[in-house]
Amino acid sequence: MLDIRLIRENTDLVKQRLAHRSGDYASVVDELLSIDTARRSAETERQKLQGDRNRISKDIGIAKKNGQDTSPIEAEVRGINDRIEEIGRDADAADIRQRDLLLSLPNLPHEACPVGHSAEENPEVRVWGDKPSYDFEPKDHTILGQTLGMLDFEAGAKITGSAFVVYRGAGARLERALINFLLDLHTTQHGYLEVNTPHLVKAECLVGTGQLPKFGDQVYHSPEDDLYLIPTAEVPVTNLHREEILKVEQLPIQYAAYTPCFRREAGSAGLGTRGLIRMHQFDKVELVKITAPEVSMAELESLTANAEKVLQLLGLHYRVIELCTGDIGFGSAKTYDIEVWAPGQGTYLEVSSCSNFGDYQARRMNLRYKGEDGKNRFPHTLNGSGTALARLFVALVETYQQADGSILIPEALRSHFGADKIS
RNA sequence: GGUGAGGUGGCUGAGUGGUCGAAAGCACAUCUUUGCUAAAGAUGCGUAGCCUUAACAGCUACCGAGGGUUCGAAUCCCUCCCUCACCGCCA
Numbered sequence: 001m002l003d004i005r006l007i008r009e010n011t012d013l014v015k016q017r018l019a020h021r022s023g024d025y026a027s028v029v030d031e032l033l034s035i036d037t038a039r040r041s042a043e044t045e046r047q048k049l050q051g052d053r054n055r056i057s058k059d060i061g062i063a064k065k066n067g068q069d070t071s072p073i074e075a076e077v078r079g080i081n082d083r084i085e086e087i088g089r090d091a092d093a094a095d096i097r098q099r100d101l102l103l104s105l106p107n108l109p110h111e112a113c114p115v116g117h118s119a120e121e122n123p124e125v126r127v128w129g130d131k132p133s134y135d136f137e138p139k140d141h142t143i144l145g146q147t148l149g150m151l152d153f154e155a156g157a158k159i160t161g162s163a164f165v166v167y168r169g170a171g172a173r174l175e176r177a178l179i180n181f182l183l184d185l186h187t188t189q190h191g192y193l194e195v196n197t198p199h200l201v202k203a204e205c206l207v208g209t210g211q212l213p214k215f216g217d218q219v220y221h222s223p224e225d226d227l228y229l230i231p232t233a234e235v236p237v238t239n240l241h242r243e244e245i246l247k248v249e250q251l252p253i254q255y256a257a258y259t260p261c262f263r264r265e266a267g268s269a270g271l272g273t274r275g276l277i278r279m280h281q282f283d284k285v286e287l288v289k290i291t292a293p294e295v296s297m298a299e300l301e302s303l304t305a306n307a308e309k310v311l312q313l314l315g316l317h318y319r320v321i322e323l324c325t326g327d328i329g330f331g332s333a334k335t336y337d338i339e340v341w342a343p344g345q346g347t348y349l350e351v352s353s354c355s356n357f358g359d360y361q362a363r364r365m366n367l368r369y370k371g372e373d374g375k376n377r378f379p380h381t382l383n384g385s386g387t388a389l390a391r392l393f394v395a396l397v398e399t400y401q402q403a404d405g406s407i408l409i410p411e412a413l414r415s416h417f418g419a420d421k422i423s
Numbered sequence: 424g425g426u427g428a429g430g431u432g433g434c435u436g437a438g439u440g441g442u443c444g445a446a447a448g449c450a451c452a453u454c455u456u457u458g459c460u461a462a463a464g465a466u467g468c469g470u471a472g473c474c475u476u477a478a479c480a481g482c483u484a485c486c487g488a489g490g491g492u493u494c495g496a497a498u499c500c501c502u503c504c505c506u507c508a509c510c511g512c513c514a
Contacts, residue, residue: 047482050482
């Protein structure tokens with residue numbers, strides 16, 4: 001959520017930054033400004049009337065004590081109350097409208113975020129390793145997975161539907177080994193605290209991180225309980241501190257969490273979504289940071305490095321790209337994507353998206369910290385996958401496949417997996 | 424799911440219709456004094472909005488949430504939520 005005062009006082013700057021995003025928000029800003037003016041004038045009027053009422057009511061109490069007849073002034077207060085109610089309706093309506101508009105406005109891209117219109121303009125930041133070469137035709141993970149009895153897409157479709165999968169045998173074990181490997185790495189080497197959160201959350205959590213109200217059609221919802229299946233651990237983990245005032249000594253807060261993620265993927269079904277690459281449910285280890293504003297950009301770099309370490313240890317070739325203003329997510333001010341090479345696909349797969357949200361999410365969830373000077377401030381929130389499992393699984397089995405159809409387990413994963421190959 | 428108790432400021436905890444945004448204590452901050460591994464005293468110390476501003480100040484709202492009664496609600500009424508205890512059920 002943007003600060004209404006920033007919009008009021010630096011309208012041009014706000015419009016100019018938003019203009020770099022895809023989508024047109026100038027008219028929303030204009031409506032916001034006129035609603036804000038109306039809201040404040042109604043609010044001022046209401047508060048003045050409430051002040052009148054409070055004063056006169058006190059007088060009534062005193063007059064009654066003195067045994068005086070108070071019925072004329074009581075009638076006067078009733079008249080004031082009618083006007084308070086009337087003007088209050090305007091003030092409340094404007095307030096609700098203003099909040100709705102603010103929630104529908106995306107974050108301002110940071111000045112460090114490269115300007116561009118679409119994914120084609122995302123600059124490549126760095127590349128690690130090389131594309132592996134094979135003296136045979138590398139197979140797709142769906143072939144490998146089914147041949148080795150690791151992946152059963154038919155069973156997934158049978159019990160739930162398309163874009164759900166059943167991991168079996170070595171596949172299930174590999175998935176579990178990867179989760180443990182990731183959590184162990186981030187908690188013992190990178191200083192994150194492991195948390196294990198509910199997979200169902202209240203609507204306000206999704207508002208807090210930005211999925212609601214705008215992207216409600218992308219999340220699974222249980223109407224009886226008004227609970228939502230989490231699309232990412234970012235939601236429960238970042239909201240752990242919603243409505244709180246943190247102490248400055250608590251910062252930075254660093255959490256790592258494994259959860260399954262549930263996504264409806266409305267409108268994108270069947271589009272280049274072979275195998276594990278785009279599922280309605282997938283596992284992910286998420287990294288979340290809450291930091292002081294001054295250090296958030298540096299923390300984004302370290303968070304991204306923490307995610308990259310995963311791929312380095314597993315020996316997987318990857319590249320890091322920076323999302324341009326036309327491609328960054330709704331709430332993000334700056335984002336790096338990490339894309340791992342999948343030889344069977346002949347393409348890079350996004351396995352991590354590391355973003356600095358600035359104070360955008362903190363404002364939405366009213367998360368603050370008390371600064372050195374005793375003033376309450378909004379901290380910055382960051383998160384990134386560390387990493388998404390399904391696609392990491394794809395890259396791993398496709399990269400380490402052998403001519404005989406077996407799969408080597410990279411050194412770093414062997415103690416977690418308990419074997420050095422799958423055959 | 425049942426029964427009972429309860430939800431007040433960072434914490435403890437008063438407060439059952441009128442000058443209560445809320446006593447007192449603790450914690451915290453600044454200052455003073457005595458002096459030294461501490462003590463005493465003074466002052467300050469919630470959140471948000473509005474209006475102003477160089478700053479201060481002022482006003483309004485908030486005592487779990489939402490409604491209601493009233494000229495006036497932390498206080499009375501209704502609904503809901505949550506916490507704790509015991510019982511039931513259960514992985």
